[in-house]
Amino acid sequence: MAAAVSDILRMTFSLLLLMLLTFCMKSIKLEAQAGLLASDEAEALREIATQVGKMDWNNKVDPCSNETSWVTPTSSQRPMFDNKVVCNCSFPGGVCHIVAMYISSLNSPFFPPF
Template sequence: MDVKALREIGEQLKRNDWNFHVDPCENDPSWVTQQSDSRPLYNNYITCNCSYGVCHVVKFIFIRNYLSGNIPHEWASSTELEYLDIGVNNVSGPIPSFLGSMTKLTYLSLSCNMFSGIVPHELGNLINLETLNLSANYLTGELPVSLTNLTKL
């Protein structure tokens, strides 16, 4: 995930406090929201891995951030992402099938949002997934058989 993709994500999720002039892999404090007494559970940060000379966002945590809207399609470019948590927000719409292309994910939490519809069978492609939390949404239907591919879950 690069800064361009993060900018698109920020715009679609109505984030106006990120500093897009600074690479998120530089560990700039603008990419981490400090906890405060007024928002003790508000949590967001990005973690990068630069071990192979090219930096990639590998951890994306935005818990209790009052995010709304749909998951942006730009997240499909996050092929190096290992950890994604957007729990306790107001993200809505169907769970996008393109999340199934993020095959390095080991942790995925979409809990406590407003997702609706079915769980897409493409999530069965997330063969490295160890944790999947879809609780407290408005999902319907049966879980797809493809989730049986998630042997590390």
């Protein structure tokens, strides 16, 4: 009889612990979505694009979203062509900041061809 009561208590404790863990896991939300670029940095990017004649950046899409107009895929045919904006989105409040920007091989008087 004592063994049966002990088994019931152990099972009840296990179920309560499982329910508590499930509740805690649901209350913690980890979101892997990209944050948004700070507005002053977005404005600076628009100005840079205007100054250097960069027409293929989509200013309607956040640069930190990794949308393809902001990151040129690596190509063996054009290995020296590098066009990307690198963001750090680990700042509080879902704000991203540009940590690096690469612009090269543009048909622009500002950049020499490779």
